[in-house]
Amino acid sequence: xxxxxxxxxxxxxxxxxxxxxxEDEAVDLRKRVAEAREQGDLKENSEYxxxxxxxxxxxxxxxxxxAKLNRSEVVDCTKAPCDRAAFGTVVTVRNLxxxxxxxxxxxxxxxxxxxxxxxxxVSPVGKALLDCTxxxxxxxxxxxxxxxxxxxxxxxxxxx
Numbered sequence: 001x002x003x004x005x006x007x008x009x010x011x012x013x014x015x016x017x018x019x020x021x022x023e024d025e026a027v028d029l030r031k032r033v034a035e036a037r038e039q040g041d042l043k044e045n046s047e048y049x050x051x052x053x054x055x056x057x058x059x060x061x062x063x064x065x066x067a068k069l070n071r072s073e074v075v076d077c078t079k080a081p082c083d084r085a086a087f088g089t090v091v092t093v094r095n096l097x098x099x100x101x102x103x104x105x106x107x108x109x110x111x112x113x114x115x116x117x118x119x120x121x122v123s124p125v126g127k128a129l130l131d132c133t134x135x136x137x138x139x140x141x142x143x144x145x146x147x148x149x150x151x152x153x154x155x156x157x158x159x160x
Contacts, residue, residue, distance in 0.1 A: 006087045007072040008120075008157075011111025019065045022058050029055040068110050076106075077157035085129045087121055090155045093129070094150040096137065104155055106130070124147075 009017075029051055036048035077088030085091045090105045105118045106129060112120035119126045125147070128140040132151045140147045 005068075005072050005108045005110055006075045007068075007108050007110045008077050008088065009074050010077075011107065012069065012072065012074050015065050015069055015110065019062060019069075022062045022065070026055060026058050026062065035099060050101070055059055072108070072110055077107075080156060082154045082156055083133065085132045085151065088157050090157055091129050091132075091151060092153040092155075093149040094152050096150055102151060104129070 014156075033048060033051040033055060036045055036051055039045055039048070056145060060153050061063065075087055080086050080088035082089060087106055087108065090103060092101055092103045094101050102123050103117055104125070105116070106121050106126055107118045109120040109122055112123070121127065121130055124142055125140050128149075129151070132138060134154060136150050136151045138149050138151075
C-alpha cells in the first residue's frame with residue numbers, strides 16, 4: 001500500500017492546474033491524431049507517429065499527477081507549530097563550515113522546488129531537519145560530502 005504524502009494547498013492547486021492544462025492538450029492531440037490517421041499510410045505519416053507519441057507522454061503525465069493527488073493529503077502550512085521543524089515550517093540554518101545561512105521550507109516530495117527553497121521532508125537535508133529545534137546542530141551526508149548545520153530559526157509559512 002502506498003504511503004500518503006502531505007502536500008500544501010498551493011502544491012495541490014499547482015498539480016490540479018497542470019492536470020487541467022494537460023487534459024486540454026490531450027483533447028487537441030487526439031483531434032490532430034485522428035486527422036493525421038485519415039491521411040492514409042500510417043507507417044510513413046510522421047504527423048500521426050509524432051502525435052501518438054506526444055499523446056502517450058501527456059496521458060502518462062496525467063496518470064502520474066492523478067496518482068499524486070490520490071496519494072496526498074493537504075496540510076495547511078500556515079498552521080504548523082514552530083516549536084520544532086515539521087512539514088510546512090520554514091527553517092533557517094547556518095552552515096557551520098562556511099557560516100552562510102540558508103532558508104528552507106519543509107514540504108512533501110510533490111511540492112518541493114529548489115527555486116523557492118522548498119525541500120522535501122524525505123530528502124537527506126529535509127529528513128535530518130525534521131523534529132529539530134532552534135539551536136540543534138546536525139550533520140547530513142549529501143552528494144558533495146558532509147554538511148554540518150545549526151538550526152537558527154523556525155517560522156510559519158506564508159502560503160497554505
